[in-house]
Structure formats: C-alpha cells, structure tokens
Amino acid sequence: MSKQTSRQVVLRARPAAIPQAEHFAIEEADVPALADGQLLVHNSHLSVDPAMRGWVSATANYSEPVAIGEVMRSFAVGEIVASQHPDFRPGEIVMGMFGWQELAVVTPDAVWRRVREDDLPRSLALGALGLNGLTAWAGVHRVLRPRPGSTVVVSSAAGAVGSAVGQLAAAEGCRTIGIAGGPEKARWCVDEYGFDVGLDYRSETFVNDLAQATPDGVDHYFDNTSGPITDAVLQRLTTHSSVLVCGTAAISSWDPWPTGPRTERIVLTQRARIEGFLAFDHLDALPEAVEQLAEMVRSGALTYREHILDGLESAPGAIAMLYAGTNTGKLVVEL
Amino acid sequence: MSKQTSRQVVLRARPAAIPQAEHFAIEEADVPALADGQLLVHNSHLSVDPAMRGWVSATANYSEPVAIGEVMRSFAVGEIVASQHPDFRPGEIVMGMFGWQELAVVTPDAVWRRVREDDLPRSLALGALGLNGLTAWAGVHRVLRPRPGSTVVVSSAAGAVGSAVGQLAAAEGCRTIGIAGGPEKARWCVDEYGFDVGLDYRSETFVNDLAQATPDGVDHYFDNTSGPITDAVLQRLTTHSSVLVCGTAAISSWDPWPTGPRTERIVLTQRARIEGFLAFDHLDALPEAVEQLAEMVRSGALTYREHILDGLESAPGAIAMLYAGTNTGKLVVEL
Numbered sequence: 001m002s003k004q005t006s007r008q009v010v011l012r013a014r015p016a017a018i019p020q021a022e023h024f025a026i027e028e029a030d031v032p033a034l035a036d037g038q039l040l041v042h043n044s045h046l047s048v049d050p051a052m053r054g055w056v057s058a059t060a061n062y063s064e065p066v067a068i069g070e071v072m073r074s075f076a077v078g079e080i081v082a083s084q085h086p087d088f089r090p091g092e093i094v095m096g097m098f099g100w101q102e103l104a105v106v107t108p109d110a111v112w113r114r115v116r117e118d119d120l121p122r123s124l125a126l127g128a129l130g131l132n133g134l135t136a137w138a139g140v141h142r143v144l145r146p147r148p149g150s151t152v153v154v155s156s157a158a159g160a161v162g163s164a165v166g167q168l169a170a171a172e173g174c175r176t177i178g179i180a181g182g183p184e185k186a187r188w189c190v191d192e193y194g195f196d197v198g199l200d201y202r203s204e205t206f207v208n209d210l211a212q213a214t215p216d217g218v219d220h221y222f223d224n225t226s227g228p229i230t231d232a233v234l235q236r237l238t239t240h241s242s243v244l245v246c247g248t249a250a251i252s253s254w255d256p257w258p259t260g261p262r263t264e265r266i267v268l269t270q271r272a273r274i275e276g277f278l279a280f281d282h283l284d285a286l287p288e289a290v291e292q293l294a295e296m297v298r299s300g301a302l303t304y305r306e307h308i309l310d311g312l313e314s315a316p317g318a319i320a321m322l323y324a325g326t327n328t329g330k331l332v333v334e335l
Numbered sequence: 336m337s338k339q340t341s342r343q344v345v346l347r348a349r350p351a352a353i354p355q356a357e358h359f360a361i362e363e364a365d366v367p368a369l370a371d372g373q374l375l376v377h378n379s380h381l382s383v384d385p386a387m388r389g390w391v392s393a394t395a396n397y398s399e400p401v402a403i404g405e406v407m408r409s410f411a412v413g414e415i416v417a418s419q420h421p422d423f424r425p426g427e428i429v430m431g432m433f434g435w436q437e438l439a440v441v442t443p444d445a446v447w448r449r450v451r452e453d454d455l456p457r458s459l460a461l462g463a464l465g466l467n468g469l470t471a472w473a474g475v476h477r478v479l480r481p482r483p484g485s486t487v488v489v490s491s492a493a494g495a496v497g498s499a500v501g502q503l504a505a506a507e508g509c510r511t512i513g514i515a516g517g518p519e520k521a522r523w524c525v526d527e528y529g530f531d532v533g534l535d536y537r538s539e540t541f542v543n544d545l546a547q548a549t550p551d552g553v554d555h556y557f558d559n560t561s562g563p564i565t566d567a568v569l570q571r572l573t574t575h576s577s578v579l580v581c582g583t584a585a586i587s588s589w590d591p592w593p594t595g596p597r598t599e600r601i602v603l604t605q606r607a608r609i610e611g612f613l614a615f616d617h618l619d620a621l622p623e624a625v626e627q628l629a630e631m632v633r634s635g636a637l638t639y640r641e642h643i644l645d646g647l648e649s650a651p652g653a654i655a656m657l658y659a660g661t662n663t664g665k666l667v668v669e670l
Contacts, residue, residue, distance in 0.1 A: 267611040276602040
C-alpha cells in the first residue's frame with residue numbers, strides 16, 4: 001500500500017471559554033501502517049457536539065482534556081477501509097470516537113457501534129441514532145422516568161437532544177413544554193417536534209409565559225442550559241419532581257465561577273431530585289435506544305433536523321456556532 | 336370532670352426570618368370536653384426543631400403555615416389522661432404532633448407512635464428515637480446508601496440529626512467527617528460522636544481543612560446548612576456522589592432570595608445526585624428505625640446529648656437558640 005496522508009483538525013490553543021476557529025489548525029499528516037488489532041476508518045461525517053467545549057477545557061471534567069497539538073476528539077461515522085482485527089472487515093460502516101480527521105487509525109474500543117440501518121441517512125448515526133439519541137432516550141427512560149400526564153419541560157428544546165427528549169416524553173403521554181431561543185425556534189418546537197407549548201426564553205414575558213404554560217407546575221425538567229432559564233423552571237417544580245442536568249449551554253465561562261439563586265430551599269421543600277447525566281454512563285442502553293429510535297424515525301414519530309457543513313475546513317468554527325445558536329439542527333461536517 | 340385549663344404557646348406575629356420569643360405569646364385556655372374518637376394528652380416534653388421555622392413561614396413550604404393565634408405546632412411526648420377512642424387508653428405514653436401546650440386534645444392521626452422503651456429517658460422519643468432519629472436513619476439508609484469505605488460528610492454534625500447520621504454512617508464502615516460551629520463542637524464530633532474528623536467551619540482555614548480531611552473527595556454529603564459550608568463541600572464531590580438536603584440552617588432569610596455559586600457544572604461533570612429530604616415522607620420506616628436506634632443507644636453505639644429547658648416559658652425563645660447554635664444538644668422543653 002502506498003503511503004497515505006490525512007488532513008486533520010488539531011487543537012492549537014486552549015480556549016478560556018467557547019472554542020473558536022482560531023483555537024484549531026488544519027494539518028496534513030502521514031497515516032501510519034496498521035498494527036495488529038487496529039482499523040483504518042475513512043470518515044464521511046464528523047460530529048459537532050456541545051460537550052466538545054468540555055473536552056478542550058483545562059478544568060476538571062469527566063475526561064482528560066485534548067492535548068495541544070492533538071487531533072480534536074469527536075464522534076464520527078465512516079467506512080472501514082482496512083482492518084488488522086478479526087472482528088471488523090473493510091466495507092463495514094461504524095460510528096465512534098474517530099476525531100476530526102479524514103482517516104483514523106483506531107482500536108475497537110473507539111468503535112461505539114456498527115451502523116446497520118442502511119435505509120436511513122448515515123449522518124443520523126451522529127444525531128438521532130447516536131450520542132444525541134442515546135442521551136435523550138436514557139435521560140427520559142432511566143433518569144426522569146415520567147408518568148403519563150406529567151409535565152415535562154426541556155431547555156434547548158429545538159436542539160438535537162432536546163427535540164428528541166420532547167418527542168420521547170410525548171410518546172409516554174406527557175405534556176411537553178419546549179424552551180428555545182427566539183420565536184422561530186419556539187415555533188419549531190410545536191410545529192416540527194410536537195411539543196404542546198414552545199416558549200422563547202428571549203421574550204420579555206418568558207417567566208410569565210412559563211407560569212401560564214405550566215399551571216400545575218413542572219414535574220420533570222431536562223436541562224441543557226443552566227442560567228436564567230433554569231432559575232425560572234426550578235421555581236415551578238412540584239413535590240418529588242426530578243431534574244436532569246445534561247448541559248450548561250447558557251454559561252459562557254466558569255472562570256470566574258458564576259453565581260445564581262440558591263436551589264437548596266426548593267430542593268428541600270419539594271423533595272426534588274437533581275441529577276447530572278452523561279450518556280457515556282449509559283452505553284449499555286445504546287442497542288435498545290437505537291432500535292427504538294430508528295423505528296420512530298421510520299414511522300414518523302421522531303422528527304429531526306440536520307445542519308450539514310461542507311468540508312473539514314468548516315469544523316474549527318462549528319462549536320462556536322452551537323453556542324451562538326446559529327445552527328438549525330444537529331450540526332454535522334460532511335467530508 | 337371539672338373544667339380544666341391548659342397553658343399554651345400561640346403564634347402572635349409571623350417572623351420574616353428566624354422566629355424569636357416576641358413572635359409568640361403564652362395564653363391560658365379552657366380544655367374542651369373530648370368528642371368521640373379524641374384523646375387528651377398531658378405533655379411532659381415539648382420538642383424544638385429547626386423545621387419549626389418553616390412551619391411559621393408564610394412562604395410556600397411542605398405544610399400549611401401555623402395561623403396567627405393558633406397553638407404552635409410541635410412534636411411532644413406525653414401521657415394519655417383521657418380517651419374517647421377504643422385503641423388508646425389512659426396511662427399510655429405517646430409521641431406526636433401535640434403542640435407547645437400542657438394539655439392537647441387530639442385525634443389518632445396526630446399520634447406518631449406509642450413510646451414503649453420505658454428503660455430509656457422519655458425525652459428521647461423527641462430526639463434520637465423521634466423525628467431526629469428517623470431523619471438520620473432514613474437519610475442514611477434510604478437516600479445516601481453509603482458503601483463501606485466511602486467518605487461521608489455531615490454539616491451541623493454536633494446537632495441532634497447530624498450526630499446520629501455520623502454514628503449510623505460509621506456503623507456502615509464509612510469514613511465520617513463532621514462539620515460544626517466552633518472548636519468545642521468540632522471536638523465533640525470526634526470525642527462523643529465518633530466522627531473520624533471534626534471540622535470547625537468558623538476557622539479561617541476551613542476550606543483547606545476540609546480538603547485535607549477528604550483526600551479522596553466526598554462521596555456522600557448530609558447537608559443541614561446550605562451556605563458557604565455546602566459550597567465548599569460540593570467542590571469536593573466525587574463521581575456518582577450523592578447529597579441529601581435536610582436543612583438550610585445557614586440561611587437566615589430567603590427574602591431576598593440568596594445567591595451562591597452555581598452547582599450545575601459540578602452536578603453534571605460528577606453525575607452527582609442532589610435530593611431533598613423530609614422525614615414525613617418516611618413515616619413507614621419509624622418502627623424499624625426506632626427499634627435499631629434504641630438498640631444502639633442501649634449498646635452504647637449511639638451517643639446523644641440533650642439540652643433540657645425548664646417550663647413552658649422557655650419555649651418561645653428556643654427556636655432562635657437553635658439557629659444561634661447556643662444549644663448543646665437536642666433541645667427539649669420539660670414541663
């Protein structure tokens with residue numbers, strides 16, 4: 001085999017807050033020969049996820065930070081083009097932690113799953129049938145566990161995770177309230193994702209709108225934002241309610257550490273439960289989640305939006321798009 | 336039966352913050368004749384609990400506020416002196432919600448339990464074998480569920496609940512860290528209640544002392560205080576740790592609503608669980624809890640302190656003593 005090269009996005013500088021294009025560089029590197037047990041994956045789609053901010057942060061997180069000069073950690077989907085492992089063969093489509101690069105040399109522990117639903121777009125393996133879908137599915141079914149008739153509120157409800165959370169909760173017979181930024185996204189919540197109510201948190205009447213939309217209070221809250229949205233929702237928690245903390249998109253920096261209204265009195269008087277959530281803790285649920293979510297996509301019960309960026313050059317600035325909210329669906333870089 | 340009168344402590348004004356003696360008045364009232372199904376209890380000991388602040392607060396709470404002019408709601412222990420109910424007979428000792436008064440006319444739903452451990456001081460039915468004991472027992476065994484070898488931190492650790500929490504956690508094989516106000520109470524934590532370490536939160540080196548005492552972080556936190564103590568403990572939470580919110584003694588007023596460091600990032604990255612706790616939700620555990628706790632008292636495995644005030648006149652100022660931390664044990668008014 002002739003010597004191959006691969007273009008890759010590497011971390012150039014550690015961002016203090018939201019990673020911007022300038023924190024990354026695009027480089028061309030030789031692809032090493034495969035060692036025993038390794039696979040060569042040719043990525044077709046790279047994922048852009050809010051969690052990537054944490055992966056490049058120097059502050060303590062659930063994983064080691066990406067080192068300066070290292071390929072940016074990310075989910076990707078691609079085709080195996082060479083294999084030195086008996087369980088994988090060329091031609092298989094796989095999804096996993098393959099990084100922001102064209103060609104990835106990986107071991108099987110980087111592979112999250114084989115993508116077998118070839119009747120559906122392959123990019124879905126990064127969104128509704130990937131990390132986002134697993135996050136929504138396990139968050140609803142394993143942590144919040146809402147009963148029919150209960151009120152479920154979701155922040156970043158027009159996003160890749162939030163929109164799936166709303167549809168999964170609706171499938172359980174819940175009343176669903178989606179919170180998003182701007183009147184257009186609030187309308188999507190209702191028109192595309194089937195929320196009973198869509199609220200624009202940028203509206204001056206937001207706190208009152210939320211009260212109107214939740215006359216019996218909030219039984220479950222799937223929180224992707226923290227910040228003032230969360231402060232307003234927590235005030236409406238009911239007895240024995242539950243809150244899943246999945247993201248903190250509304251907090252642009254944790255240095256200096258931000259303050260907010262103390263939550264202990266609400267937690268105590270309502271005997272509420274607030275629980276942090278990481279999809280990585282629920283990998284065992286992936287086969288069941290993907291099977292159910294794929295069936296919902298096929299039947300039309302799960303609607304999704306994708307926002308496809310073209311080419312590796314668009315990756316460095318893509319995380320900032322997420323935090324600015326300028327993406328219109330699950331953000332994917334197509335190579 | 337000749338007409339009886341009873342002295343009682345009534346709520347005179349609604350406190351904005353910590354209830355003080357001036358918010359109550361002592362009155363003498365006629366005791367009505369018993370109706371069918373009622374009991375007359377002659378209280379011997381009245382309880383003073385931190386939760387009583389919430390019971391007289393106008394702000395939303397888990398129970399209706401005590402009305403102005405009404406007898407102050409409280410636990411008490413006493414002897415049945417007359418009964419118009421077939422399941423209760425004069426001479427029985429009972430514990431329940433009998434209020435700050437000498438004689439209480441109640442129905443059986445006010446009775447929490449019959450006090451049968453006549454080898455132990457009757458006042459214990461208000462502390463280690465009452466609400467405090469149930470709170471500690473259910474908090475440890477039903478909510479925190481610590482494993483042997485894990486690190487358990489308790490605030491207000493020299494208090495009636497905290498000291499029992501530490502001893503129950505130690506009985507499970509946990510490393511226990513007690514936090515209390517002042518060097519004397521910190522010393523009690525270790526010398527009397529068997530905590531591995533006692534910390535004085537008033538010390539200038541408290542945050543550092545806590546870090547030294549918890550080299551492997553904090554796996555479980557039984558929080559009676561909120562405030563800066565809690566802010567320091569949360570920074571040391573480990574992955575999949577749990578926090579029980581039992582009280583907010585460090586917050587003197589919720590109007591205006593106090594702010595503090597946002598907790599969402601810690602909850603998220605550690606996948607921590609924060610849960611509000613109310614002993615009233617665990618009444619079904621009372622028989623099992625009392626049986627085990629009484630056995631621990633008899634064997635010396637559960638040490639307690641009582642601070643007995645003399646006479647009904649001492650009740651009105653007693654809640655403020657709790658919040659000032661001037662009591663030296665479970666605060667009880669003996670009639």
